[in-house]
Amino acid sequence: MDEIYECPQCNQKITVPSEIDRAAQLELAELVHMGRRIDAIAVIIAKYKLGLLDSKIMMAHITAQKDTCVRCGNKLLEDGVTNCASCSALNLNWQ
Ligand SMILES: [Zn+2]
Ligand SMILES: [Zn+2]
Incomplete structure (x- = not known):
């Protein structure tokens, strides 16, 4: 099953296919x-x-950049x- 997340900052849905494993995350990042x-x-x-x-x-x-918000540049606390x-934007912090 694909995971579907919502970003409160841009109001878009982010689809993350289940095939994206750790290696694929690193490749994209x-x-x-x-x-x-x-x-x-x-x-x-x-x-x-x-x-x-x-x-x-x-x-x-x-x-x-690892642990850096795609929108506001503040530090992310989780992988x-x-x-x-800070800005509530969804981040795919995959590095
Ligand atoms: Zn967004
Ligand atoms: Zn932010």
């Missing part, structure tokens, strides 16, 4: 970290069969799927 966002979207579409919009939404919530304590 590394691409985002390197600024290769187009490649990250391409991987999500090709491997996990999400549509373009869902892939873009997911990519936009993957932290580019994995977590909400920012």
Whole structure:
């Protein structure tokens, strides 16, 4: 089953396919970290069969820096799927 999260900050639903295991999380986080966002979207579409919009939404919530909120840049307190304590945005803190 895919996990579906809601981001209170942008009001979008983030779909995380169950096929995304720890290795896949690291692969995607590394691409985002390197600024290769187009490649990250391409991987999500090709491997996990999400549509373009869902892939873009997911990519936009993957932290580019470990423990750093994708929206406000404040420090995240938890690994994995977590909400920012400052702005409440959902983060995929996968690094
Ligand atoms: Zn959001
Ligand atoms: Zn934040």
